[in-house]
Amino acid sequence: MASDHTRSAILAAAERLYADRGFGDVTLRDIVAEANVNLAAVNYHFGSKDELIAELFVTRSIATNRERLRELKAAEEQGGGRAPIEVILRALVGPTLRGCLGPENQRSTAARFMIRASIESVPPIRRIKNREIDHLRKFAGAMRRSLPDRSDVDIYWGLNFALAMAHHTIRESERLTKLSDGKCDLDDVEDVVARVVNVATMALTAGKAEAKVPSRIAAR
Amino acid sequence: MASDHTRSAILAAAERLYADRGFGDVTLRDIVAEANVNLAAVNYHFGSKDELIAELFVTRSIATNRERLRELKAAEEQGGGRAPIEVILRALVGPTLRGCLGPENQRSTAARFMIRASIESVPPIRRIKNREIDHLRKFAGAMRRSLPDRSDVDIYWGLNFALAMAHHTIRESERLTKLSDGKCDLDDVEDVVARVVNVATMALTAGKAEAKVPSRIAAR
DNA sequence: TTGCAATTCAAACACTTGTATGAAACTATC
DNA sequence: GATAGTTTCATACAAGTGTTTGAATTGCAA
Numbered sequence: 268m269a270s271d272h273t274r275s276a277i278l279a280a281a282e283r284l285y286a287d288r289g290f291g292d293v294t295l296r297d298i299v300a301e302a303n304v305n306l307a308a309v310n311y312h313f314g315s316k317d318e319l320i321a322e323l324f325v326t327r328s329i330a331t332n333r334e335r336l337r338e339l340k341a342a343e344e345q346g347g348g349r350a351p352i353e354v355i356l357r358a359l360v361g362p363t364l365r366g367c368l369g370p371e372n373q374r375s376t377a378a379r380f381m382i383r384a385s386i387e388s389v390p391p392i393r394r395i396k397n398r399e400i401d402h403l404r405k406f407a408g409a410m411r412r413s414l415p416d417r418s419d420v421d422i423y424w425g426l427n428f429a430l431a432m433a434h435h436t437i438r439e440s441e442r443l444t445k446l447s448d449g450k451c452d453l454d455d456v457e458d459v460v461a462r463v464v465n466v467a468t469m470a471l472t473a474g475k476a477e478a479k480v481p482s483r484i485a486a487r
Numbered sequence: 488m489a490s491d492h493t494r495s496a497i498l499a500a501a502e503r504l505y506a507d508r509g510f511g512d513v514t515l516r517d518i519v520a521e522a523n524v525n526l527a528a529v530n531y532h533f534g535s536k537d538e539l540i541a542e543l544f545v546t547r548s549i550a551t552n553r554e555r556l557r558e559l560k561a562a563e564e565q566g567g568g569r570a571p572i573e574v575i576l577r578a579l580v581g582p583t584l585r586g587c588l589g590p591e592n593q594r595s596t597a598a599r600f601m602i603r604a605s606i607e608s609v610p611p612i613r614r615i616k617n618r619e620i621d622h623l624r625k626f627a628g629a630m631r632r633s634l635p636d637r638s639d640v641d642i643y644w645g646l647n648f649a650l651a652m653a654h655h656t657i658r659e660s661e662r663l664t665k666l667s668d669g670k671c672d673l674d675d676v677e678d679v680v681a682r683v684v685n686v687a688t689m690a691l692t693a694g695k696a697e698a699k700v701p702s703r704i705a706a707r
Numbered sequence: 708t709t710g711c712a713a714t715t716c717a718a719a720c721a722c723t724t725g726t727a728t729g730a731a732a733c734t735a736t737c
Numbered sequence: 738g739a740t741a742g743t744t745t746c747a748t749a750c751a752a753g754t755g756t757t758t759g760a761a762t763t764g765c766a767a
Contacts (some may be wrong), residue, residue: 273714291610295755305716310756312714327566388607390511400666423667428686431655432648439647446620446627447643466648466690473689493744515725525746530726532744 274312274444276302282323286379290320290389317391324392325450327381334362339409341396352413352471356464359406359426360433364463367437370454386438403430414471429467436463494532496522499596502543506599510540510609537611546611547601551623554582559629572633576684579626579646580653584683587657590674606658623650634691641691647670649687656683 280302284293295316297304313319338358342350367382368374384392403426410422436443440453453459500522504513515536518524558578562570587598587605604612623646630642643684654662660673673679 293752296753305714306718306755307716307757308714316755386608397662400662403666420667420670423663424682425670426666427656427659427663427671428652428683430659432651435651435655436647439650442617442620443643443647446623446646447640450640451643451647462644463648465693466686469689469693470686473685514723516723525744526725526748527746528744536725622719 270359271301273304273308276304277309277312277319278323281319282380283376285320285323285383289383290387292319292414321390321391321395322343323380324395326382327377327384328395331362331366331381335359336402336405338362343409343412349412350409351483353464353468355413356404356429356467356471357460360429360463360467364397364433364437364460365456368440368453368456368459382437385434393436410471417471425467425471428462428470432463432466493522493524493528496524497529497532497539498543501539501598502600505540505543505603506596510602510607540609540614541611543600544604544615547597547604548615548619551582551601552619556622556625557577558582558624561679563632565627569632570629572630573684573688575626575629575633576649576691580649580683580687581680584653584657584680584707585676588660588673588676588679602657605654630691637691645687645691647660648682648690652683652686 272293277298277482281293281298284297284301295309299308302308309316309319313322335358339350339355342354344357346354363381367378367385369378405460407422407426410426411417411419436453436459443451443455497518501513501518504517504521515529516526519528520541522528522658529539532689533542555578558581559570559575562578564583566574583601586595587602588594589598627642627646630646631639634642656673656679663671664673
């Protein structure tokens with residue numbers, strides 16, 4: 268067990284460097300220099316570079332997933348097993364958006380790391396992401412309970428589009444800011460969440476039961 | 488000028504390999520083996536590996552962009568300088584979706600290459616993508632002309648969400664298929680286009696002038 | 708203190724990568 | 738058919754990578 272100090276110094280340094288410069292051009296030697304530890308320490312403590320990356324990503328994403336499920340569960344319990352679709356969608360995209368957007372200077376290292384992870388896509392992370400399907404199924408289930416007269420296909424497409432808007436906005440936040448000359452304010456996270464939830468809700472409820480969406484322009 | 492044969496053999500082989508295995512683990516030696524040319528040929532004909540990748544990507548994306556602008560221009564001319572928003576959106580996401588989705592076995596190498604390019608994100612491609620903003624501005628302009636009483640912010644968000652749904656669906660097509668147990672048919676490209684356009688249209692027209700969207704479920 | 712395990716360290720290893728070289732083989736022009 | 742320019746080729750280069758090794762050091766228990 269021992270000090271554990273080296274181990275966490277490596278984790279911190281790696282997260283910082285990956286967040287700043289991406290996975291592509293950060294080597295083990297960069298990491299150990301930043302952490303002030305010996306080169307061999309990484310392999311000693313983590314086994315390999317990939318396992319280090321995987322541990323970083325897993326730690327962060329189970330945190331996000333736990334947060335998502337916590338919100339979802341709370342909403343469903345409050346609604347007696349059936350939550351409003353907007354609340355479900357908010358539980359799905361809210362934690363991720365809140366974790367990755369917001370004023371850059373006060374954006375956490377963890378957040379910037381997760382943005383990188385969603386932009387670059389390196390093998391160990393891809394492998395982990397593939398196991399995320401079970402997690403998404405839980406949301407699909409909740410959405411089906413919320414909109415029982417909606418077909419499965421529509422549910423999945425709605426889920427897909429909700430994630431699409433959230434992730435793409437994170438990935439391309441810089442471009443959207445530039446394209447809109449700063450008119451789209453990505454630092455106002457709750458506005459972004461509201462916009463995504465709003466559109467996804469429309470996608471899922473259009474055509475039937477539209478009256479069920481009173482907070483259509485609840486954005487903000 | 489000469490035969491040009493080696494040059495195009497390299498391009499073809501590179502595109503094929505990148506499409507199949509991604510940028511990450513295809514080396515120059517793999518490419519020249521596939522193309523049956525000498526290792527030095529790549530640097531002789533293209534200067535460097537990055538320039539080879541860039542040429543591949545530029546070729547494909549100017550083709551897509553040209554197609555998009557062609558559709559857009561035709562629509563605006565027919566409408567006397569103002570095209571319906573659905574048609575604009577269709578011009579924006581249609582070519583990309585048609586280029587990248589469709590039955591896998593008949594999916595072109597070019598299509599699979601572009602999917603990779605949108606998944607992996609390697610430096611030379613990133614550099615090129617950054618220059619895509621001017622191209623998007625043209626669409627923002629057309630959208631503004633189509634929806635003159637919509638704020639710029641809403642226009643940009645709508646544009647962002649439309650691209651989000653299209654690209655994410657391409658990137659994660661495999662996952663969506665798995666998640667939905669095949670219920671979401673990504674081979675039916677026109678259905679996908681219709682869904683994306685439909686949702687993006689709602690996002691852009693919700694709240695006002697909703698009557699202007701008669702073909703809401705014009706999907707297919 | 709002694710002994711033993713856990714940890715650190717410098718160094719080297721093994722391998723892959725993209726690129727450069729210079730001679731050889733072509734190709735076309737005169 | 739000699740010549741100049743282009744293209745091909747085998748080979749070497751230089752640099753960087755993650756990983757391993759085995760000895761040195763540390764920390765802790767007996």
